[in-house]
Amino acid sequence: MSNPTIVEAHNLTVVYGRKPALWNVDFELPEKQVIGIMGPNGSGKSTLLKSIMGVVEPTSGFTKVYDQELSEVRDRVSYVPQRQDIDWDFPASVWDIVSMGRFQKRGLFKKLTAEDKDIITESLEKVNMLGFSKRQISQLSGGQQQRVFLARAIAQQGDLFLMDEPFAGVDIATEEMIISLLKEMKTAGKTLVIVHHDLHTAQSYFDHLVLLNTRLVASGPTQDVFTDQILTDTYGGKLTTIAKISQELENKEFPIRYK
Amino acid sequence: MELWEHITTFFSAENYTLFIVSIGSGILCLAAGAVGTFTYLRKRALIGDVISHSVLPGIAIAFMLTGVKNPLYFLLGAVVSGLISIWIVDYVQAKSKLKLDTILALTLSVFFGVGVVLLTKIQHGGNAAQSGLDSFLFGKAASMNLLDVKLFSIIALVNVACIAVFLRSFSLISFDESYAKGIGFNVKLLKGFLALLTVMTVAIGVQAVGVVLMAALLITPAAGARYLTNSIPRMLVISGSFGFASGLIGVFISYSGAGMPTGPWIVIVLSAFALVAILFGKKRGVFARRRVKKNNHIKINNENVLKDIYKVGSQGTKTITINELIKKEKYPPKLLISTLKRLEKIDHVGLVRGMIILSDKGRLAAREVIRKHRLWEIYLSKYFQLDADHLHDDAEGIEHVITPEIEIELIKLLERPEKDPHQSEIPY
Amino acid sequence: MNDFYIIFTASLVAINCALMGSFLVMRRMVMIGDAISHAVLPGIFVAYYVSGSTASIPVLIGAALSGILATLMIEWLTAKARLQSDAAIGIAYTLLFAIGIVLISKFGANADLDQQCVLYGEIEYVSLWLQPIVGGLLLPQQAIILAIVCMVLIIAIAIGYRGLFLTTFDPNFALSTGVAVTFWHYFLMSGVSLTTVVSFESVGAILVIAFLSGPPAIAYLLTEDLKKMLILGCLIGISCSIGGYYAAKWLNVSVSGSISTVIGILFLITFVITSVQKSKLDVITS
């Protein structure tokens, strides 16, 4: 059983300054699955999601979603940024944040309709946060913040969800709640791409795995990819050469490609 | 000639005081340049700005309490209010959700506002001695007297001496605070001491440039110096010298154009110094980096052409003509010719009547590039998931970047392989 | 009537600055506002000098040009010369400000602009330039311009609120939904520049910074709703203007300095009270 491709990266290279964060990455992700993206800190996981979502521009190569440019299908894709990148002291309520999920459909200038409000309520209900809708976001726990972000993504009503570390700083009960919600979403035909750190749970959470270390170490069904060899390659010291070359590129101002 | 006359009068004996004043300003700026090196390295440029504005109320209060324009009292007041401002910034940052930039802007403007209130109070109070207090806004070195200059110079020199003595510790906390803590340095004390030196320097520096532009005295020379050297001691010396020279020149200009405030001129001169360093710095300067990029391209061209010549050679047709190489259409003819000429100059190839002959040196160099290329292909295919048809392209770029050390590491990691993924031999 | 003119003008500056400052505070860009408010000086001066009048259109253009120059300098220093950003800001604005001061001390006599007024402003004298408006009502020229800008800002925020809110809170998410984050950045920065320039003339550089940072910071400590923060910021700014003006009159000191001082005192009180409350709350919850 192999599902059709939903996300495709071709020769994807992202360079910050001169230092590559992603380098010649090529893969295809199958539809209607829970897909894990794993790799050590700084291996380019967030950068990968950001370039799929058009948040950073690739230096070379491209990504496609549903075999189309992102701009054509943007309303079908939801993005959950890394929680640490956000200022949670921002003066806003849970409701304010989740309603952002409707801005795309409604535009930045039109009022939200009753339908939008129903969707927001529903999304909050799904993550068990309806009781908190008036709560200021500065008063949320880590797990609650994560759930608010999830609700915002659900409110976008996309088919593809890209989530950056939704389990970071979350207790076990919340993690279980979130994962069962995600599996439910998968059954409903959604595709979930999740940046994850915990190797112990990887096998039970994900159908498909992408292992990154600046370059693509492996991408494939979890049972094929989750091997000792590949994991050691991803997380072990074998790849320091990549880091050294990146450093050289940066220090000597070398172009990453000479064409 | 007028200028020359100007300069001679400036340094003549009748102008002894002016001469002293300019030397004094130079020393103030020297101290600021030295202390500022650490402000810059610790990325505290904007905090320097806050301190500079915050000394104003201290100076005004000192005057109000004593009623005299005694530099020692001013200094004391300035140091106290400067330290209070640093403490407030740190405290509010630790205890509230406000972000640093808001706290900096607020502290800076409120302290300055208080200072202005006090200054206007003094002015309207009709104290005969008040005249000249507003020179603290933009600096008027010429209003310093000999005693001031002596005092400030002593403090500046003490500052510089402290920096010399604590050079290692200060460098360490600028470089990596948590590491310094880890190996048992009393980071808190050192930071406090550095803050004290900074505030003292600011307190005397405002005499020359005024509070508004004092931040430039700390940051600009240090930033310029950073483009000229990588070593902190040298940076200190260069930054200090920039400061000294600017102080001198600034006073000179403001003396020449009557009524000109000193501060702005010192800052303009400093900025000019810094700009020159930023543009022409030997390693980090804008032009130097442009040169490096150009050299990279030259290196890449050299190695690519060499490789092509070598490959033709090892395929049997021992030599190749320039025309044949042009016909391959890999390089624009002009570029190819200039590259070949360069290669001839470094004895990598010989050019005889349109024929290209690889020298032994050239052969070695070509083999080295090919070896790096193939090693990289093996490395990529072994550890990464990459389509086979992407391997070559990737290695084409990286072969020029692999240093001898990285090459040794690769050979070790891959256990000195014989063949690359396309079954070509690796030339050791 | 003079009291009213001054307070009215100061309050308008306070409102404009609170509206823009609230977003700057949340975006961690207040020091950029600081840099702009200093860097516009040479442009303002040249415009004064060339046009020979305080007419606001040329001055606005001059200020805008030197504001852009400052931005370009900072960008060149960080991107091309790879200077760290704090130092780039520091160097660029001190240099432009220094050039402005030199120009003023050289040619200032012809352009009725002096060094001090750059810092303190001339709000004490706003009533010297009265302008009749509808119904024979006289208002200071400055205040009329400020009121127009205020209207523009309120309309802009009312229309653009959602865009500003979204791109301030979570620019990455905004980008992912196709929102032009850069547009909103420049949208805000245009407002900030406009505010800075027109306020600069009446209250001087320092009070502009105090107004940009102080009232929004106080409001931020008191509320957790961006809309309330905007309104509260305006009210706090107005109160500080009134309090500061009368304090200045009573003590016979600079009005700008006095308003800054009042802002500082109000901040201190708010900070202490909210900290005490917070620590009490922490005790209860733990």
Ligand SMILES: Nc1ncnc2c1ncn2[C@@H]1O[C@H](COP(=O)(O)OP(=O)(O)OP(=O)(O)O)[C@@H](O)[C@H]1O
């Ligand atoms: N905006 C940026 N500017 C410069 N460098 C960046 C930027 N964002 C990321 N990087 C660098 O790019 C590399 C990859 O970053 P990225 O955030 O994608 O890693 P990650 O795998 O998500 O790490 P983590 O597990 O810590 O979240 C890192 O070395 C990081 O320092």
Ligand SMILES: [Mg+2]
């Ligand atoms: Mg990440």
